[in-house]
Amino acid sequence: MNSICVYCGSAPGNDPAFHEEAVVAGTLIAKAGLTLVYGGGKVGLMGAVADAALAAGGKVVGVMPADLVNQEIGHKGLTELRIVNSMHERKWAMAELADGFLCLPGGPGTFEEIFEQWTWALLGFHAKPCGFVNVNGYYNAMRALVQQMADSGFTTQQYADMLIYADGTAEAIEAFRAYVPPPPKWGVAPVEQRY
Ligand code: AMP
Numbered sequence: 317m318n319s320i321c322v323y324c325g326s327a328p329g330n331d332p333a334f335h336e337e338a339v340v341a342g343t344l345i346a347k348a349g350l351t352l353v354y355g356g357g358k359v360g361l362m363g364a365v366a367d368a369a370l371a372a373g374g375k376v377v378g379v380m381p382a383d384l385v386n387q388e389i390g391h392k393g394l395t396e397l398r399i400v401n402s403m404h405e406r407k408w409a410m411a412e413l414a415d416g417f418l419c420l421p422g423g424p425g426t427f428e429e430i431f432e433q434w435t436w437a438l439l440g441f442h443a444k445p446c447g448f449v450n451v452n453g454y455y456n457a458m459r460a461l462v463q464q465m466a467d468s469g470f471t472t473q474q475y476a477d478m479l480i481y482a483d484g485t486a487e488a489i490e491a492f493r494a495y496v497p498p499p500p501k502w503g504v505a506p507v508e509q510r511y
Pocket of ligand 1: 323324327356357358359362380384422425426429
């Protein structure tokens with residue numbers, strides 16, 4: 317594993333523990349020698365993760381659509397800021413660049429991004445881990461909903477269980493390194509049919 321994509325709030329949230337874990341995440345990712353891939357923003361928890369990784373001497377790659385950069389929320393101090401044409405292109409680029417997908421607390425964008433990667437993982441489009449740092453139980457309700465999906469027959473237990481939940485980023489990185497993907501739902505798709 318050479319890189320981790322972090323999805324998290326473009327807002328800071330209202331629990332100081334969220335910001336604290338964002339700083340821990342950026343620092344640990346950098347210190348583990350992993351490249352941080354993220355949405356490229358300077359705001360909210362996103363900005364905090366990136367700043368912490370840079371401060372710890374890490375490599376940080378942001379991927380952002382041009383219109384968001386132009387609204388001046390792009391982070392100007394990154395190792396690399398990739399400018400793309402659309403949100404779809406952005407999510408695809410982030411997915412390609414990363415070897416695992418880690419969520420800190422966040423809003424709709426965070427959920428959209430991680431659910432996309434979970435879906436691609438269970439379809440066998442990639443074999444990369446998806447996980448959550450469950451700061452102060454932020455993801456408990458979502459975890460219960462995913463279990464309800466499995467209990468209701470909309471996914472299977474092995475696909476619910478492939479999501480990693482950790483109390484902290486250090487534990488998440490360890491679990492990512494040990495991750496073994498389940499067999500894909502329909503077999504492995506040919507590269508040209510993916511996404
Ligand atoms: P949200 O959780 O709704 O705040 O959305 C955060 C996620 O969506 C991040 O992981 C980003 O990839 C993307 N995103 C949403 N808003 C922004 C923004 N202002 N700047 C950069 N990325 C954003």
